[in-house]
Amino acid sequence: MSTVHLQTFSKLVEEWKRQQASPKGFNAPIATELLESTGRIERAAQKDVIVAFRTRPPLENEVDQYSNEASRDEAPDELEVKTSFCAGISNVSAEPGIFIAHVPVTKWSGVTLNHKTYNADLAFGPELDNEEVYQRMVVLTDLLPMVLSGGIGCILAYGQTGSGKTFTMEGLEHRIARDLFATAKKVGRRLLASEAGIVDVEIEGDSNSDVFEFNVTFLELLGKKAVDLIETPTTVDDQGNPIRKEVPVKEDKVGDIRPRLVSTEVKSSDDLESLINNALAHRRTSPTLRNAASSRSHALLTIRVKNRLLPYAEEGKLILVDLAGSERYEDSKMHSKQRMDESRENNKSLMVLKDCVRAKAKMAQEDGFVHIPWRSNVLTMLLKPIFDVESRQPSRTAIIAHVSPHIQDVVHSGNTLSYASPFKTAPPKPRGPAPYDKADPRTWNHEQTLEWLEEEFIKVTKAKRNHDREERVKGTKRSEKSQIPPEDDAVIILAVDLDKLCPVGMTAMQFGRLYTMEFVEQCLLAIPAVEGPTKDAPKQRGRLEADAVKYTAMKVIGRLFYLMLTAKTRTRNEIMKSRKKLVVDETYGGRGVLLPYTDVQTLWIGDIPDGQPTFEQYNHIEMMDARTAIGNEMWVSTMDKFLKNAEEEGTSLEYAKKNSNKELNG
Numbered sequence: 042m043s044t045v046h047l048q049t050f051s052k053l054v055e056e057w058k059r060q061q062a063s064p065k066g067f068n069a070p071i072a073t074e075l076l077e078s079t080g081r082i083e084r085a086a087q088k089d090v091i092v093a094f095r096t097r098p099p100l101e102n103e104v105d106q107y108s109n110e111a112s113r114d115e116a117p118d119e120l121e122v123k124t125s126f127c128a129g130i131s132n133v134s135a136e137p138g139i140f141i142a143h144v145p146v147t148k149w150s151g152v153t154l155n156h157k158t159y160n161a162d163l164a165f166g167p168e169l170d171n172e173e174v175y176q177r178m179v180v181l182t183d184l185l186p187m188v189l190s191g192g193i194g195c196i197l198a199y200g201q202t203g204s205g206k207t208f209t210m211e212g213l214e215h216r217i218a219r220d221l222f223a224t225a226k227k228v229g230r231r232l233l234a235s236e237a238g239i240v241d242v243e244i245e246g247d248s249n250s251d252v253f254e255f256n257v258t259f260l261e262l263l264g265k266k267a268v269d270l271i272e273t274p275t276t277v278d279d280q281g282n283p284i285r286k287e288v289p290v291k292e293d294k295v296g297d298i299r300p301r302l303v304s305t306e307v308k309s310s311d312d313l314e315s316l317i318n319n320a321l322a323h324r325r326t327s328p329t330l331r332n333a334a335s336s337r338s339h340a341l342l343t344i345r346v347k348n349r350l351l352p353y354a355e356e357g358k359l360i361l362v363d364l365a366g367s368e369r370y371e372d373s374k375m376h377s378k379q380r381m382d383e384s385r386e387n388n389k390s391l392m393v394l395k396d397c398v399r400a401k402a403k404m405a406q407e408d409g410f411v412h413i414p415w416r417s418n419v420l421t422m423l424l425k426p427i428f429d430v431e432s433r434q435p436s437r438t439a440i441i442a443h444v445s446p447h448i449q450d451v452v453h454s455g456n457t458l459s460y461a462s463p464f465k466t467a468p469p470k471p472r473g474p475a476p477y478d479k480a481d482p483r484t485w486n487h488e489q490t491l492e493w494l495e496e497e498f499i500k501v502t503k504a505k506r507n508h509d510r511e512e513r514v515k516g517t518k519r520s521e522k523s524q525i526p527p528e529d530d531a532v533i534i535l536a537v538d539l540d541k542l543c544p545v546g547m548t549a550m551q552f553g554r555l556y557t558m559e560f561v562e563q564c565l566l567a568i569p570a571v572e573g574p575t576k577d578a579p580k581q582r583g584r585l586e587a588d589a590v591k592y593t594a595m596k597v598i599g600r601l602f603y604l605m606l607t608a609k610t611r612t613r614n615e616i617m618k619s620r621k622k623l624v625v626d627e628t629y630g631g632r633g634v635l636l637p638y639t640d641v642q643t644l645w646i647g648d649i650p651d652g653q654p655t656f657e658q659y660n661h662i663e664m665m666d667a668r669t670a671i672g673n674e675m676w677v678s679t680m681d682k683f684l685k686n687a688e689e690e691g692t693s694l695e696y697a698k699k700n701s702n703k704e705l706n707g
């Protein structure tokens with residue numbers, strides 16, 4: 042862009058600004074308290090995916106210097122050098138977030154600007170610092186307490202190279218290191234207090250180290266190659282640079298993706314801070330056209346949280362991802378072949394990530410089931426915890442889309458904003474009461490919830506009692522076995538006062554919004570008071586009963602989450618089934634033809650090469666996702682390859698189709 046153009050655009054932006062109302066700030070003040078006080082947690086329906094925009098202040102090299110041309114004729118000796126910055130982005134509202142991109146266009150009357158609007162949940166303008174971003178994205182969203190309660194929190198920084206992703210993520214990482222242990226201390230104290238049945242009593246010692254254990258890994262993904270940023274490399278290349286071993290990223294037998302990384306236990310803010318600093322110093326950077334110290338890779342910092350009081354609970358996880366900068370072809374063509382390959386691979390992984398986040402956002406909004414193609418790429422495989430629809434852990438993902446403020450980057454900025462904008466969803470809508478369905482907790486009223494809780498607590502308590510008896514029998518000498526009383530059918534007296542746990546008005550839906558640990562905590566608080574005045578009674582009773590109550594509560598809430606998940610999936614399938622089915626010839630039948638995308642669940646495939654029309658049901662959504670992720674050509678050729686092999690080997694074509702579908706979906 043020439044200086045003359047920049048001056049014209051500056052004037053046009055100024056003119057546009059004059060016609061606008063002043064920018065709208067945030068609705069709520071920043072929270073000063075990190076945690077709610079103890080007591081019943083009334084959590085509003087929260088969004089699973091939060092989208093924010095951020096733009097940074099102009100950098101020195103983006104401020105244009107120009108001579109004041111007007112003064113040239115009148116006083117050529119006093120040619121004045123002026124500086125100006127031509128904004129490509131304006132922040133018109135912080136909450137809901139609205140950015141306007143000023144895009145130059147050429148019309149018959151000359152060059153002018155189009156003002157395009159992009160929407161998000163929050164928007165951070167250049168005047169806002171990292172503390173404000175941290176407070177809005179981490180504190181107000183309850184992210185740390187959620188992770189400490191066994192949930193999965195993830196923050197992704199996305200954007201063009203040089204737009205400020207690393208600046209934001211490092212800011213967040215250091216603040217999380219600062220506050221995580223203080224927050225853990227509060228949560229730990231609360232849990233210990235409820236376990237002992239004594240609320241508001243000061244717990245002796247460092248309760249944080251009694252309750253939580255934190256383990257940290259830091260992984261760098263360079264193209265398709267994952268390396269450990271914490272491990273100290275033992276070999277160096279010709280130029281003396283350390284060589285990091287590639288770490289394979291695979292799904293294990295139980296479906297977990299746990300690359301073999303050095304996992305370091307951290308016990309304090311200082312430990313975590315110095316670990317982050319060391320790892321960041323190892324991250325690969327090199328210059329790009331936009332950023333002299335550009336990160337060439339995706340960096341994933343994962344903090345795993347184990348709750349020692351609930352050893353059978355799943356670990357909480359906080360995943361902080363500084364994504365590699367997205368680069369346009371024009372910006373990357375000066376790179377070496379290796380860098381161009383990496384850049385292509387980075388862009389590919391960002392596309393798959395987009396598909397996954399969109400599917401997740403859609404699923405949360407529609408309260409149903411959508412296939413998420415996370416197996417299609419190493420980056421999304423590493424992010425499986427946030428995309429796993431079978432997981433019972435609550436999860437929340439925040440994506441911060443970064444854009445450069447300068448008009449010369451506005452086209453790329455527009456792409457970034459339109460990449461992230463569709464992730465923004467409305468919180469689940471409150472719906473009218475649905476007819477009662479015993480298998481769907483979302484339809485239960487207070488009485489039905491209470492009835493189910495009673496049934497479930499009795500079932501789990503009985504099962505535990507019988508299991509404990511079997512264990513006792515196993516460990517007893519044959520001669521003494523007869524002394525163990527037979528299976529006990531006596532009436533079960535619940536250790537939890539259900540009326541206290543589920544007071545009038547409380548429904549299964551509200552329990553479903555609690556984190557596992559919060560439900561356990563509520564159960565511990567609902568243990569009936571013990572009669573008798575002995576000084577140590579509450580403590581002793583707490584010790585004796587707490588373990589049994591914790592175990593039972595975990596089982597009950599697990600079962601409730603499971604019922605909710607299967608009910609959601611069922612609803613979704615019913616909606617899909619009620620839609621029109623397609624016949625194969627119109628779709629895959631004409632192989633090599635671009636298929637129309639239709640939102641139907643099933644597809645009938647016929648006219649296969651052996652001439653025998655067979656009808657096999659396929660999951661259309663999975664197939665279409667695979668086609669979007671790998672491209673039509675590759676999709677069709679994979680299908681054909683499997684069918685051809687099967688024909689040659691004389692094996693079942695149905696089986697071949699099923700297998701190709703599996704391969705297409707990773």
Ligand SMILES: Nc1ncnc2c1ncn2[C@@H]1O[C@H](COP(=O)(O)OP(=O)(O)OP(=O)(O)O)[C@@H](O)[C@H]1O
Nearest residue numbers: 097098202203204205206207208332335336365366
């Ligand atoms: N909000 C901000 N306030 C002040 N300076 C900023 C801000 N955001 C970014 N910067 C500065 O802008 C430059 C580029 O930022 P950064 O390295 O974070 O970009 P990036 O998006 O991570 O780039 P890449 O993808 O190339 O790694 C840095 O010098 C950084 O200090």
